[in-house]
Each structure stands twice: as C-alpha cells, then as structure tokens.
Amino acid sequence: MGEKRFSIKEIFAYGDKVLIISVLALFVLGVLSIYSAEMGVGRKASGFAMRQLVWGLISLVVFFVVIKVGYRRLINWAYFIYWVFSVGSLLIVLLTGLTVKGAQSWLNLGLLRFQPSEAGKIGLALVMAKHFCRYPPENLSRFIGGLILAGISTLLVFIQPDLGSSIVYGLMILIALVVAGAPKRYVLTLTGLAFVLLPVGWQFLKEYQKKRLLVFINPALDPLGAGYNVIQSRIAVGSGGLLGKGFLHGLQSKLRFLPEPHTDFIFSVYAEEFGFLGSLIVLVLFCVVFWRIINAGLRCKDKRGKVLVASLAAWIWFQVVESIGMSMGLLPITGLPLPFLSYGGSSLLAVSVAIALVMSVYLSTMKDYE
Template sequence: MEEKRLSLRENLASLDRLQFLSVLALFFLGVASIFSAGAGFDGRGSGFAARQLLWGCLSAVAYLGVLQVGYARFLSWAYRIYAFALVLLFGVMVLGMTVKGSQSWFHLGFFRFQPAEFGKIALILVLAKHFCRYPPLTLPSFLGGLALAGVSGWLVLVQPDAGSAMVYGAIAMVTVAVAGAPWKYPAGLIGLMMAAVPLGWQFLKEYQKMRIRVFLDPWVDPLGAGYNVIQSRIAVGSGGLLGKGFMEGLQSKLRFLPEPHTDFIFSVYCEEFGFIGAVGMLLLFGVLFWRLIETAMRTKDSRAKVLIAGISAWIWFQMAESIGMSMGLLPVTGLPLPLVSYGGSSLLALSVALALAQSVYISTLKTY
C-alpha cells in the first residue's frame, strides 16, 4: 500500500511529545552528571560533557533522518541491516584477534564506533519481522528467532562483551514473549539456562568470576573488584534524601569511583541529587516506558508492536542493570545507563531506536 509521505515539519508536529521530552530530560541530566563526574580528572570533565553534547547533535540528525525514512522501510530492509550488522560484528572480532587484546570498536578518526550497539537495532528489526512472518507459536519458528539472536549475541560475547550479550538475550526473551509464544517455550528456555549455570561457570574469564563472587560478597576482595561495589554503594547511600548538591559529590571527585562518567554515572548522580533526584530520574524512565508501550498498543501493525517491545526491553535491561549495579544489588557488567552515561555509539543507537518508535506513533495518527 502506497502512503503519502509526511514532510519533516508535519512529522515533528505529530511527535509523541511526552516521550520526546522525557528522552531530552534524561539526556541533559546525563550531560550534567558527566560534567560533574569528569571534574575529578583535573579539567578533563568538561571535555567528556562537551563530547557528549556533540554526540547529542549527531544523534539528533540521525533521529530526524530515521523519522523521515519511517519505520516501515527499516522493517523492509531488516534482513539486509541484520546481515550488515553481522559483518561489522565479525569484522570487529577479526580486528580484535589481530590487535592484541579485546577490541569492541572501530576507530573512526576522532570517535570510536561500537558495532555491538548498532547490532541491537538490527536484531530488534529482524526479530520484529521474523516473529510476524512466522509467529513463535511453533517450536521451529521460536527456535528460528532464538537462532537469529544467538548468532549476533555470540559474536558480541566472544569480543568479549558479556554485558552487551546479555542485552541481546533480554531483547530476544521479551520480543518472543510479546510476539505471543506459548509460555512453555520461554519457560523451558529459562529452565535450560538455569541448568546450564554450573556449566557456564567453567567458561567465564577469571575477572568475570570475580565480579560474581564480589557481587555475592563485596568484602571478598575489598581492594580489587569489590572496591568498586563498596565505593559505589557508599556514593549512593551518602547522597541521602536530598543529595549533596550538584558538583558536590566527593566519591567521584576523589576518584573513589571507577569510570564515574560511564559505568557508575548513576552513583555520581545519586550522590549529588539524593533519593529525590534518583526517583525523579526513574520517573522519567517510567514515562518513557509508558509512552513506548502505549504506542505499541495503539499501532495496528503487529511488527511495530514487537519492534517497540524490543526497544523497551533494551532500555529497560540496561537501566535496571546499571542502577542495580550502582547499589551493589546486581553484578558489575559495565553496561551504560541509557541516554545518561557517556558514550557516543550508545547514544546514537538509542536515538535511532527511539526515532523508530516515534515513527510508529506518527503512523497511528494517520487516518485512512
């Protein structure tokens, strides 16, 4: 069916404003926290914040571009995009073998590009398409979808980037559940995974095992891996109800917190803005999820429903993991807090995904 395309102005006028404003608010809270976190590295702080703003501009351009193209075309290109993502992931893996040590990004001049982030969009698109062409009501179709997620997830896992691989897993689980798989399939899968935990332990790298042991008891290794967990929890807890105030957090300034501008950004934020600020940020995420899922319910396009389920799963998993980790309630994985943590590839990928969701929203307003 041929549709009349909307102009950019018309597109912008029909955006889901609440969703857009929550995203914008999260981004600027992030920039402020990055600035504060960076102030600990004598003067380099403004550098990170400025770069994040630059990435924000770049992401805005991508956002508008995706809006104009529309989600339907992205879905029609899903398999090609997915294949391209696999090539990139494979490329980065080969590069990682030749360059000493692990490598999860391409150097693009000034910036580094992480294919694992791009791969999340590709995976969501291909799953949305796959599950609507072959609903996961039968075992082959269910396993087919898992295989799609498995291939790209495995390429990410061997980089090695276990954290991102878990995001791939979360995306696959949520999309398959939303796409209407009988409960016994995902339940069976989770059972299998539980059974495989002791086996999987053997394959973990020593630092990963340490992270899990430390999660169970940070004082196992108070100088090494546990140090981060203890210090992060001190940062969050010492924020109290109202926080110490913007730029007043000492835990991050004195470098008691590792990676304050990326992995532990939420701890920095919590120390300075307290419980009230933290709940405020969670409310913003809540609004975002509410609007995303609302859009998914409104659209008549089944593919778009699964698409948005995948996007929300991605943001939800990283949010829950990052916040849980900062309190020491979940193991350290190094996943960024979506829209808030410093990181260009992550921000760019998220803005593409959120623009896809907006594009779905706009399509629900059309009268036929």
C-alpha cells in the same frame, strides 16, 4: 504498503511530546553529571561533556532521519541491515577490534571508536520484527529457526566477551518471541534451559567477569580489586542523602575514589550530588519513557511494529534497571551504560535510533485517531 514521510514540523506537531521531553530531560541531566564527573581535584573537565553534546546533536539528526525513513521501510531492509551491518560488524570486531576492559568490542574508525554491539541491538530488533511476523514461531521448527537467526549475533557478542550486552540480546529475543505469539511451553522451556546451562556458561567467563559476580555477593571478598567499584559506588549513592551534596560537590568522583564515573557509574555521581529526591526524578522520567514506549506498541495495529517496540523496550528497560541496580550494589556489575545519561557516542546514537523507531510506530497510528 506505503508509508507517509513526516516533515519535521509534523513530527513536532503529531509526535509523542511527552516522550521527547522526558528523553531530552534525561540527556541534559546526563551531560551535567558527565561534566561534574570530570571535575577532578585540581583539574578542569576534560571535554567529555562537550563531546556528549556533539554526539547529542548527531543523534538528533539521526533521530529525524530514521523517522523520515519510517519503521516499515527499515523492517523491509531488516535482513540486509542484520547480516551486513550487525553480524558483519560483530565479525570484524572479533578479528580486528580494540580490547577495552578485557573485551574486544570496539572498532577504531580513526577519529572515533565505535561499539558494534550497540548498533547490533537495532539490527536484531528489526530482523526479529520481520522474521517472527513472516514466519510466526507457532511450531517448533519455526521457533528454533528464529532462535538460531537471532542467536547468531548474541553468540558473537558473548564471545567478545561482553556478558552484559549478550544478556540484553537474550532478553530482547525472549520478549520478541512472546509478543510474536510463541507458545508458552516453548518460551518456558527456553527460559528453563537457560537457567540449567548457567553452570556451563560460567566456565566460559573470563576471570574478571567471575570476580564481578562473586563480589556482588560479597564485596569484601576483594575490597581493593573487583569489590572496590561496588563499595565506592555504594558510598557515593548513600552519601547523597535526601537532597544531595549539590552540583559539582560530590566527593567520590572529585577525589577519584569512584571508578569510571562518567560511564559505568554515572548514576552514582548524580545520586551523590542530587540525593534521593533528585534520583527519584530520574526514576520518574524513565518510568514515563517506558510508559510512552509501551503505549506506542499498544496503539499499533501492525504486529511487526508491536514486536519491534517490545524488543526495544526490553533492551532499554534492562539497561536502566541493571545500571542503576549495580550503582546501588543491588545487581552485579556488567558495564552496561545508563541510557541517555552515560557518556558514549555508540550508546547514545543507538538508543536515539530506538526512540526514533518507537516514534515512527507512534506516528503511524495517528490516522487511526484523527
């Protein structure tokens, strides 16, 4: 099936403007928060905000390239993208990757570092959209076959070990199976089996990962160690009050009490400075993003597009809920970035590709409404 190549002018004219504006607003708030997070006592910002702007420009270019190529063409190349780029890069990182925060999940590319698990989410979404629609998981053999195919990348991420990303992969697979038409009894059995195997998975976790889960239940268990992050993040969010302390006036990040303020706990920085009302604006923007993503999937008549959009939505939704939840002490710390706000080129680039794919699906439906 042919697919129209949209010009940049047509993308702006016919694309989902509400989605674009919401994403851009979140990105701007993220850059401001990253800049503030790096304004420590007696020192100037170290340049993370400027680097994020550069990554934003790169992501913008990639965004338009992906839309020009189109989601259908990328799905046609899905097996190649998945095996060569996703699985291949995950294997390379296990052999030669850099270890950061206890996980061997980064590749050193000279001037920059790259996290394959972020790009791997794109490859996973594409291959599921193609495989689950070519071989619908309506019987047990196809269900298990698709599960094994998608589970390979998930296992490689878990081995790094990156618990947070492996959960994202697992949720993407589950949602894709549901949308692809997998029988409820298979999905429920898979979900139940995952819960039954939790004690087994606990044995494979690193010590620091176990501590993260334990201090979620009781931060006072290790207040100067694993529980320190949770306690300081709660203080930051709570001290913001209704209106916040004002831009660049948050004390938790400025006095270096808040760890990883520009990445893992960017929402804590934002909440302290912009308060409850400012945080509500971010939550509304994310709700609008989800609404527009789901709307694109519902409009699409191509089942591959529906599976693709559903898995991408599951990824972004979980990371938003998890990142904000852990900042407030409501969920365990996993180290997952907050989409569009947290500093990180790999994360921003991957989520920009995801939004581009959603936009491509949206644009493909335009002829049905004109």
